[in-house]
Amino acid sequence: xxxxxxxxxxVSALIVIGAGFAxxxxxxxxxxxxxxxxxxxxxxxxxxxxxAILVASVLWFHLARGVWTTHELLVSVFLFxxxxxxxxMVAKVHLHRLRxxxxxxxxxxxxxxxxxxxxxxxxxxxAPHEGTPGDFVGD
Amino acid sequence: xxxxxxxxALTFGFGALGLALAMNLWRLFKGPGVxxxxxxxxxxxxxxxxxxxxxxxxxxxxxxxEAALLLAMVGFVGTVAYAKFLLRGDIIE
Numbered sequence: 001x002x003x004x005x006x007x008x009x010x011v012s013a014l015i016v017i018g019a020g021f022a023x024x025x026x027x028x029x030x031x032x033x034x035x036x037x038x039x040x041x042x043x044x045x046x047x048x049x050x051x052a053i054l055v056a057s058v059l060w061f062h063l064a065r066g067v068w069t070t071h072e073l074l075v076s077v078f079l080f081x082x083x084x085x086x087x088x089m090v091a092k093v094h095l096h097r098l099r100x101x102x103x104x105x106x107x108x109x110x111x112x113x114x115x116x117x118x119x120x121x122x123x124x125x126x127a128p129h130e131g132t133p134g135d136f137v138g139d
Numbered sequence: 140x141x142x143x144x145x146x147x148a149l150t151f152g153f154g155a156l157g158l159a160l161a162m163n164l165w166r167l168f169k170g171p172g173v174x175x176x177x178x179x180x181x182x183x184x185x186x187x188x189x190x191x192x193x194x195x196x197x198x199x200x201x202x203x204x205e206a207a208l209l210l211a212m213v214g215f216v217g218t219v220a221y222a223k224f225l226l227r228g229d230i231i232e
Contacts, residue, residue, distance in 0.1 A: 019189070022189055038178060050188060053189050057204075060145070060196050071204050079188075085215075094174040
């Protein structure tokens with residue numbers, strides 16, 4: 001196999017793998033039973049698939065034009081940074097609405113989250129206090 | 140020869156991402172909660188970025204990259220704005 005044929009195969013494989021991962025992520029969004037499980041599909045599988053597609057784009061433009069382009073990597077770095085943040089925000093909305101007893105939100109396998117001792121809602125950026133998840137006040 | 144099997148991979152990629160978009164649309168309409176709809180919109184943005192990048196490969200033009208980068212930024216800001224509005228009742232306080 002020639003070098004160009006190998007690179008061609010590599011680009012094709014990256015496109016197929018990336019699109020397959022994106023498809024699996026969206027299938028998880030449809031298939032999984034509760035929101036906390038559904039979050040896993042798009043945040044991990046779809047983002048990884050898009051990273052593979054962007055690497056394929058870098059290799060393709062190197063093959064087609066003979067120049068290394070790095071701006072696709074900019075998109076993938078941006079997505080890899082923002083995917084956990086947006087997933088965290090969606091999970092906060094879910095917990096907030098579960099605590100408000102919204103009938104449309106169903107708790108996951110771990111059940112409904114316990115209320116903090118102060119009775120407040122930590123998902124909405126209140127000041128840290130005793131019992132806030134992840135705080136180090138009492139340590 | 141460059142690009143002998145890439146068109147077949149591109150066809151598969153367009154098909155898979157289109158199917159993924161249809162699944163996200165189903166979740167967007169079905170719900171059941173508001174957080175599910177936000178998550179479905181976020182995933183749709185990710186899949187549309189993939190379709191734009193594949194279009195850039197198919198047409199061999201480097202100009203679609205700006206659209207992908209802009210959509211990534213606007214999609215993230217939109218998701219955070221929806222979540223902030225549901226958490227706080229306001230977007231910019």
